[in-house]
Amino acid sequence: MQNSINLKINSIQHIGIPVTDIQASQVFYSRLGFKNVMEQPFTDKDGQGTCVMMQLGDIILELYQLPEAALAEIRTRKHGHVDHVAFDVNNIDEAFAIAQQAGLKIQEEAPVFLQFWKNGCKYFNIAGPDGERLEFNQIL
The missing domain is CATH 3.10.180.10 (2,3-Dihydroxybiphenyl 1,2-Dioxygenase, domain 1)
Known part of the structure; x- marks a missing residue:
C-alpha cells in the first residue's frame, strides 16, 4: 500500500x-x-x-x-x-504543489482561474487510474 x-x-x-x-x-x-x-x-x-x-x-x-x-x-x-467529481480545497496552490510532488497525472500546467462565483475560483484536474477526471477546486 x-x-x-x-x-x-x-x-x-x-x-x-x-x-x-x-x-x-x-x-x-x-x-x-x-x-x-x-x-x-x-x-x-x-x-x-x-x-x-x-x-x-x-x-x-x-x-x-x-x-x-x-x-x-x-x-x-x-x-x-x-464528467468529473470536484473536491473542495482551502489552498489550490498548495494542493497543486502536493499533487506535483506526488507524481499525479495533472492535466493543467497550473491552477486555472475562472470568473465563477463572486470572486472567481481556481481549479486543476488529475487523471485517476482509469482516466476518470478528478478536479480540485478553491472558491476564492
Whole structure:
C-alpha cells in the first residue's frame, strides 16, 4: 500500500454534468428541488458555453453546456454524462504543489482561474487510474 497524499480535501464540492440544453436541464433539476445559485458564460477553444451551479442543501451540480461544436460527442455518450467529481480545497496552490510532488497525472500546467462565483475560483484536474477526471477546486 502506498503512502497517503495529503491534499487536504474538505468535501465533494460539486459533480460536473455536461448537458445539451441548459434551460431544459435547469427546469428538470429545479423540479427535484435544486436552485440556480450561479450562472456564468465561459469561453473555450470551440466558442462560448454556459455554466450553471444548481444547489440542494449541501449538494451542488455543475450543469454546463459546451459550444455547439462539442455537443455532438455529448449527445452520443451511452453510459451517462457525469464528467468529473470536484473536491473542495482551502489552498489550490498548495494542493497543486502536493499533487506535483506526488507524481499525479495533472492535466493543467497550473491552477486555472475562472470568473465563477463572486470572486472567481481556481481549479486543476488529475487523471485517476482509469482516466476518470478528478478536479480540485478553491472558491476564492
